[in-house]
Amino acid sequence: MQLTVIWNIVPRMTRETYKKPDYEKALRKAGIRITRPRRVILSILGETDDHPDALEIFRRAVAIDSSISLSTVYRTMKLLEGLGAIHRHAFEGGPSRFEQAVGEHHDHLIDMESGDVIEFHSEKIEQLQNEIARELGYEIVHHRLELYGRRIK
């Protein structure tokens, strides 16, 4: 199977402008078959704002179509990740958690008590990272910045 990054076929997509039919058309164009399980998983990813792990996605999927299997969830996540449609995050030990690749890049602040994930973005930090990498003779392909913190009362 040959993978092409198709996410740019569906550009400027945000949580608000997200439309399933367009999305599926783009996938089909990239040679990906729209199956029942995939449609279910896609709809879950499109509707959530949190960062569920495979098991959680599986649970939600089963609630819609009980015949879906966990391996299909894993396979679909890997497929979508390869297409650039979702991002995988491995926070501190735990299982991978996924989020739809919507809008621009951001980093994460993890609430150590609740496990909540807060997204943020700092252009200044990004620039500093590039500077540092350049000084060391590298160009950054991607990065990971996670802040683990406690809510200030």
Add this chain to the structure above:
Amino acid sequence: MQLTVIWNIVPRMTRETYKKPDYEKALRKAGIRITRPRRVILSILGETDDHPDALEIFRRAVAIDSSISLSTVYRTMKLLEGLGAIHRHAFEGGPSRFEQAVGEHHDHLIDMESGDVIEFHSEKIEQLQNEIARELGYEIVHHRLELYGRRIK
């Protein structure tokens, strides 16, 4: 078993000033028994400059004392981590890799071709992180910053 962070009992330790006897004394003071396997693992951690994973530490340990088991390596890593004597890093999927907690905090730049890990530190980035967290109503307990890059030719 009651754990106390003892690493500050052995302050200002650098790779150059590191002395096993002092180290072991500090551990004993914290109620940790210095066993043969632990002495071996400690010496490996003290001598290396890279970021070996448990299996690699196990291999090196076996070369010194063939009776050491992998589970003891894991148990010791967890113990030392709890004491603050080592840091655990989980880079992109792979197994945890460890490094002695020596000197001050630093982040990592991972060479995507070779897997090499380059350490760096930027006070500016640290400050920005604190600002961001504060704005979001959080105080940072710790963070993880990894740059994945390619060498510029």
Add this chain to the structure above:
DNA sequence: AATGCAATTGCAAATCGTTTGCAAGAAGGA
């Protein structure tokens, strides 16, 4: 140096998250 007991060990089996082989079942272009 010998004693006693809790801490530590090695081993094998268990666990967790994830991947894979396989035969059966569906997608979608002709």
Add this chain to the structure above:
DNA sequence: TCCTTCTTGCAAACGATTTGCAATTGCATT
């Protein structure tokens, strides 16, 4: 509709790590 290829569910395999257990060992105490 037919045919080929992709996808699926299932169960078994997987890699990293943890655990239960009985045997061993460190070390504070005699």
